[in-house]
Every structure is written in structure tokens, then in C-alpha cells.
Amino acid sequence: MTVRAAVAGASGYAGGEVLRLLLGHPEVEIGELTGNSNAGQSLGVLQPHLRALAERVLAPTSIERLAGHDVVFLALPHGQSAEVARELGPDVTVIDCGADFRLRDKADWEAFYGSPHAGAWPYGLPELPGGRDALRGSKRIAVPGCYPTAVSLALFPAYAAGLVEPEAVIVAASGTSGAGKAAKPHLLGSEVMGSMSPYGVGGVHRHTPEMIQNLSAVAGERVSVSFTPTLAPMPRGILATCSARTRPGVSAADARAAYEQALRDEPFVRLLPEGQWPATSAVYGANTALLQLAHDPAAGRLIVISAIDNLTKGTAGGAVQSMNVALGFPEGLGLSTAGVAP
Numbered sequence: 001m002t003v004r005a006a007v008a009g010a011s012g013y014a015g016g017e018v019l020r021l022l023l024g025h026p027e028v029e030i031g032e033l034t035g036n037s038n039a040g041q042s043l044g045v046l047q048p049h050l051r052a053l054a055e056r057v058l059a060p061t062s063i064e065r066l067a068g069h070d071v072v073f074l075a076l077p078h079g080q081s082a083e084v085a086r087e088l089g090p091d092v093t094v095i096d097c098g099a100d101f102r103l104r105d106k107a108d109w110e111a112f113y114g115s116p117h118a119g120a121w122p123y124g125l126p127e128l129p130g131g132r133d134a135l136r137g138s139k140r141i142a143v144p145g146c147y148p149t150a151v152s153l154a155l156f157p158a159y160a161a162g163l164v165e166p167e168a169v170i171v172a173a174s175g176t177s178g179a180g181k182a183a184k185p186h187l188l189g190s191e192v193m194g195s196m197s198p199y200g201v202g203g204v205h206r207h208t209p210e211m212i213q214n215l216s217a218v219a220g221e222r223v224s225v226s227f228t229p230t231l232a233p234m235p236r237g238i239l240a241t242c243s244a245r246t247r248p249g250v251s252a253a254d255a256r257a258a259y260e261q262a263l264r265d266e267p268f269v270r271l272l273p274e275g276q277w278p279a280t281s282a283v284y285g286a287n288t289a290l291l292q293l294a295h296d297p298a299a300g301r302l303i304v305i306s307a308i309d310n311l312t313k314g315t316a317g318g319a320v321q322s323m324n325v326a327l328g329f330p331e332g333l334g335l336s337t338a339g340v341a342p
């Protein structure tokens, strides 16, 4: 069964990555492509790496343009998806790469996004316990934020197995494409090259409540999260260093066994052999999350490090994987675990 898919926000980083993956998806025909300030411009100019779409021209984003497709990917700024989604019929599969429908808690949404809460949709992280069941047949999917993807995949096996206390400390580095294509002064090349810097420190980053939501659901109790994001001088990738206090008696071998068990059948999440560590270069352009763990007995903490490509597993790959589950396609269709190296 071939489906026809439209992409709104096709001039942006997330929309471009969705299109790169859809070009390799055997069951998807690419339909309307829309943008905002770049409407009227050709994809050959806006996304020069997508040669097969070079002649296509962006239309303005409107319901008329997006209606009539089987699937609509929304890769729009926060707050822009809800209205579009409301107008699209219940028979259209709408996959939102933005944040609008990720959080279930209205107060959290209002506190971190400062706008009215639009609601919550089934969450596009199939690997979480119950994740695939929630997505199967769903016509609405909220694709996770890139940091919550890296962190939730790193820590869910520990909480599912009861290995750690309900507190997690996370420091993560992201490539600059995480901030989107729109020009921002602190992302000028001269500010970013050759430097790493923190931002959103002290529990204020909007991905914090999303991590708490995911980990608490797995743990069955509220998990507190201290999250510090940093900006790294690379275009793509997230390296998340996550730790939590181990429950009494938990050993390194227990942790390894629990992760191996939890990830045994996962096609896109891999616990590396002992002695190998995740690196962003190994997941560049791949829909893979690579993990490694260590137990620090002196500190009494389990440390789990994960690497993803923020635009692939962290956005567009997660979106396509979730679409596959929702529509009943093989989950890995159109998705590669092969990265680009060096």
C-alpha cells in the first residue's frame, strides 16, 4: 500500500531530513511541499542535497495544500502545528515534529512554552514500554524532542528494571542544527566554531518536563531530572551523559543484563560491547541510538551515555519509524542504521 505524504516546513532542517528519508521509502510518494517565507522558492536552492526534488517548488503552508494526502508531516516552529492539525481530517495521519502535542500535563506546557495547551498525542518513541501499542493505527503522532529521545532511550531500561533511584542528572551536547535554520546571533559560525558552551541551565530547558514525563511513566513514580544542555561545534549529533543513583545491591553485571534484555529486539537502539563508547560520528545520518553504561561504585551511580543524530533518530527518523508502526509497515522501512564516516 503506497501512501502520499506532504511535508509542511520543507525548507527547514527537520523537513529536509524527513524528505531525505522519504526519498528512500519504498511505500511513500512525496506530495505537496510547503514553507513560509521561502514559498515560491525551489528545493534545488533550499535543500541542494535532495537532488531528486530539485525542481519542486514550495507552496505556502495552507490546509488546502495539505489536505488530500494520506500522511502529513509537520516540521513547523512550536505553536504552529495545532491549528493546521485541527483542520486536517481524522482520516489523515498527522505526524508533528514540533512540540505542540508532546506534553500530557497542561501546567507543564504552560510553564515551559508560555502558550495555551493544545493537548497530547500518542508519543513517537516506539521503544518505550507500550510505545508501539500506542502508535499502532494512530492518526496523530507527536515526535519527541531530540534531547528527550537521547535521554529516554538511555535511561528507560534502568527505570523499567528498578535499578536506579528516581533522580537523574543529565549533561548533553548537541550539534547546532538542533536550533533550526533560522539565523540566531549566538549561532554565528564565529561564536560556535572551536567552542562549547552551556545554555538553558538550572531546570529551565523545555525538554526537562518531557524527560520527566517519559522516565516517570516507566518508573511508576515521579523521576526528578537535572538537565544541562550544551552546544557543540558540529552540525549534527547529540551525546547525552546520563546518571542516576543505583538502588542498594545493584551491580554493573545487573545493569548490563537488564539493558541487554530490554534492548534485545530493538532494531535501532544498541548497547555497545564493553569497552566501546558511543560517538556522534558513528550515528551521523543513521536512525540509530548507541548506548554504553558503567557503574561507578564509589559514587553509587549508574552512568549511561547515548549518541544519536538529532535530525535522524532525534526527529525525522523517529517520525518515519513511528509512521511505519502507525500504518502497519515494517518498522525499519526507509530507515538505515548505516551512518556516514569519517
Ligand SMILES: NC(=O)C1=CN([C@@H]2O[C@H](COP(=O)(O)OP(=O)(O)OC[C@H]3O[C@@H](n4cnc5c(N)ncnc54)[C@H](OP(=O)(O)O)[C@@H]3O)[C@@H](O)[C@H]2O)C=CC1
Pocket: 008, 009, 010, 011, 012, 013, 014, 015, 034, 035, 036, 037, 038, 039, 061, 074, 075, 076, 077, 078, 080, 097, 098, 099, 144, 145, 146, 177, 178, 179, 180, 181, 182, 310, 311, 314, 315
Ligand atoms: N532541528 C532539530 O534537531 C529538531 C527540530 N524539531 C522540531 O521541528 C520543527 C522544525 O524545526 P527546524 O526544522 O529545526 O526549524 P527550521 O527553522 O530549520 O525550519 C522551520 C520551518 O518552518 C517554516 N515556518 C516558519 N515559520 C512558519 C509559520 N509561521 N508558518 C508555517 N511555517 C513556518 C519555515 O519555512 P520558511 O523557511 O519558508 O520560512 C521552515 O520550513 C520545530 O518544531 C522543531 O522543534 C524537533 C526535533 C529536533
Ligand SMILES: CC(=O)N[C@@H](CCC(=O)OP(=O)(O)O)C(=O)O
Pocket: 097, 098, 099, 144, 145, 146, 147, 174, 175, 176, 177, 178, 179, 180, 229, 231
Ligand atoms: C542545539 C539546540 O538549540 N537544540 C534545541 C533543541 C531542538 C529540538 O529537539 O527541539 P524541539 O523541542 O524544538 O523540537 C534547543 O535546545 O532548543
